[in-house]
Amino acid sequence: MSSTKDVADHHLKAFLAGDLDETLKDYAEGSVFISPNGIAHGRDEIHAVFNRLFAGLFAPGTYTFTVDMEHCEGDVAYTLWLAECADAGIVLGTDTVVIRDGAIMTQTVALKLAPKG
Numbered sequence: 001m002s003s004t005k006d007v008a009d010h011h012l013k014a015f016l017a018g019d020l021d022e023t024l025k026d027y028a029e030g031s032v033f034i035s036p037n038g039i040a041h042g043r044d045e046i047h048a049v050f051n052r053l054f055a056g057l058f059a060p061g062t063y064t065f066t067v068d069m070e071h072c073e074g075d076v077a078y079t080l081w082l083a084e085c086a087d088a089g090i091v092l093g094t095d096t097v098v099i100r101d102g103a104i105m106t107q108t109v110a111l112k113l114a115p116k117g
Contacts, residue, residue: 002102003072004072004074004075004076004077004099005072005077007026007077007097007099007102007103007104008070008072008077008079008097008099010022010025010026011023011026011097011104012067012079014026015050015058016065017060018054018058018059018060018061020047020050020051020054023050024043024046024047024050026103026104027043027046027103027104028043028100028101028103028104028105029042029043030042030105031043031046031103031104031105031106031107032105032106032107033045033046033049033106033107033109034106034107034108034109035049035108035109035110036109036110036111037049057085057086057087057088058083058085059086062085062086063083063084063085063086064083064084065081065082065083066081066082066083067079067080067081068080068081068082075098075099075100076096076097076098076099077095077096077097077099078094078095078096079094079095079096080092080093080094081093081094081095086116087115087116087117088113088114088115088116089113089114089116090111090112090113090114091112091114092111092112093109093110093111093112094108094109094110094111095107095108095109096108
């Protein structure tokens with residue numbers, strides 16, 4: 001079984017590569033993804049979330065991403081990050097994931113978006 005850190009590291013690597021299939025491997029069928037845009041339940045809805053992200057704000061090759069801090073404790077991983085995207089800056093972003101049996105069960109995302117132009 002993968003550790004919390006292993007799953008969190010794989011998830012970040014897959015996300016930064018813009019690899020939708022690898023990103024989705026980290027989620028269980030019953031996973032929940034909570035963001036300012038709403039709640040996605042299960043892999044199909046989470047697939048749609050990442051498909052939109054990889055086609056828009058986080059299109060591969062169009063942004064820089066910096067991890068400021070990472071913490072893992074038990075089955076919880078927390079990442080503090082920022083990004084510079086084509087259409088906006090993200091001056092503060094956080095992800096918290098709860099990982100059980102080697103899969104993300106719950107993920108929350110919060111961010112402060114600063115539109116360009």
